[in-house]
Amino acid sequence: MGIVSFAKGLLRRHFVDTRPIQIPDYRRLLTGQAVAFVGFQLTAVAVSAEVYALTRSSFWVGMLGPVALVPLIVFGLWGGAIADAMDRRKLLLAASLISWSATLVLLVNAFTLKNVWVIMAAVAVQSTGFAVASPTRNAIIPRLVPTPLVPAANTLNFLFSSIASVLGPLLGGFILAGGGYGFAYLIDAVLFTAVLYAALRLPALEPLGEVTAPGFRAVVGGLRYIMATPIVLMSFVVDIIAMAFAMPRALYPEMTAIRFGDSGIAYGWLSAAIALGAVAGGVFSGWVGRVRRQGLALTFVIVVWGLTVAAAGLAQALWLMVLLLAFGGFADLVSAVWRQTILQTYAPDEMRGRLQGVFFVVVAGGPRLGDLRAGATASAFGLVPAWVGGGVLCAVTVVIVGLAVSSFRRYHVRS
Known part of the structure; x- marks a missing residue:
């Protein structure tokens, strides 16, 4: 009996909390999102590879x-x-539905026009739908699960998204090696129906509390709330630093071409490596909720992220690059869970959508700034300096900024 109790206690302390899965609406939403995200990641890998194949330029990928x-x-x-x-x-x-339509455009273009400008337009439309769907989905979660389970639900979201981010690129490596870009987009279009089904099965979720017209004033109100809350603001700032300076994904096609002979399998492993580490971080996340000095902790894990990315750029063997990027992904997952939970527990329901919108802009926009930074610096200074220099700059900058703001440095999580 003592051994059983010890084992249960060990699982609760160190492994992911699965209690939110017992709620049917949340379970369907989580499952639909995870299945669709496999296709989304598959398309992201295929788009980058197709653009590089058409242009042979990391600048265009960036x-x-x-x-x-x-x-x-x-x-x-x-x-x-x-x-x-x-x-x-x-x-x-x-x-x-907007995002789904963009995937269908990519599918048709891959088999007919093969035009880089059509790809760019489809990516813009896909981002439009994704930009609305993501904060909406995150704002729904506190309506489906009890408040004490919100951190666990966030961890499960990041964990399943990370698993999809591993499966999508790995699947993409095999598909691009054999079936081509159009087949990748076709699979995405089919998998995306899972999230449509999950949305259809949700209950009505009308606004609670005071309703603000969804215009410029509403957006400004959300931004003012963030600017008046230093802890929340700094959680955004350090994430922008992490992604804009250190995200290396725009360099994967060129790195694959130079070091691994344009191998689709190698490209898939590089694309999946960060998410692979995030999966490990999610599985062994029981300790995350017990960290109280989250300002210092966020600074530390982002330093780890930057340094491991830099080290990966110097590694010559594929397995070592994947291992180092995965370690960085572990740190990034832990950072994401802390940042999301801070935001959701501060915000009242009538502002959750707006604040999740800002959170989404930072989380999704930061890596895209990183794509631009990586592509431009690689064109100007070379592949390795762009990769390694970005990681080192991230680590140095986040230490300076994170330690300079006393309220963030001293932040202790609420009971």
């Missing part, structure tokens, strides 16, 4: 970042405001 970033910012902020003013179920369904 340009996918700003093409996606503009609609992410505009519609992420506005979509969050809409999510505070209408039925979130209907909004999630409409936004998902």
Whole structure:
């Protein structure tokens, strides 16, 4: 009996909390999101590879970042405001259909025109739908699960998204080696139906509390809340530093071509490595909720992220690059869980959509700034300096910024 109790206690302390899965609506939403995200990651890998194949330029691959970033910012902020003013179920369904239509355009283009400008336009439309759907989905979670289970639900979201981010690129490596880009987009279109089904099965989610018209004033209200809350603001700032300076994914096609002979399998492993580490971070996440000095902890894990990315750029063997990037992904997952939980527990329901919109802009926009930074610096200074220099700059900058703000440095999580 003592051994059984010890084993249960060990699982509760060190492994992921699965209690939110017992809630049917949340379970369907989580499952639909995870299945669809496999296809989304598959398409992301295929788009980068197709653009590089058409242009043979990391600069053009990097340009996918700003093409996606503009609609992410505009519609992420506005979509969050809409999510505070209408039925979130209907909004999630409409936004998902927009993203689905963009995947169909990529599919047709891959088999017919093979035009890089069509790809860019489709990526922009896909980002528009994603920018509205993501904050809406995150704002729904506190309505489906009890408040004490919100951190566990967030961890499960990141864990399943990370698993999808591993499966999508690995699947992409095999598909691009054999079936081509169009087949990858076809699989994405089929898998995306899972999230449409999950949205259809949700209950009505009309706004609670005071409803603010989803216009400019509503967006400004959310931004003012963040600016007046230093802990929340700094959680955004350190994440932007991490992604804009150190994200190396725009360099994967060139790195694969130079070191691994244009191997689709190697490209798939590089694309999946960060998410692979995030999966490990999610599985062994029982300790995350017990960390109290989260300001210092966030600074530390982002330093780890930057240094491991830099080390990966110097590694010559594929297995070592994957291992180092995975270790960085572990640190990034832990950072994401802390940041999301801080935001959700501070925000009242009538502002959750707007704040999740800002959170989404930072989380989704930061890597795209990183794509632009990586592609531009690689074109100017070379592949290795762009990769390694970005990681080192991330680590140095986050230490300076994170330790300079006393309220963030001293932050102790609420009971």
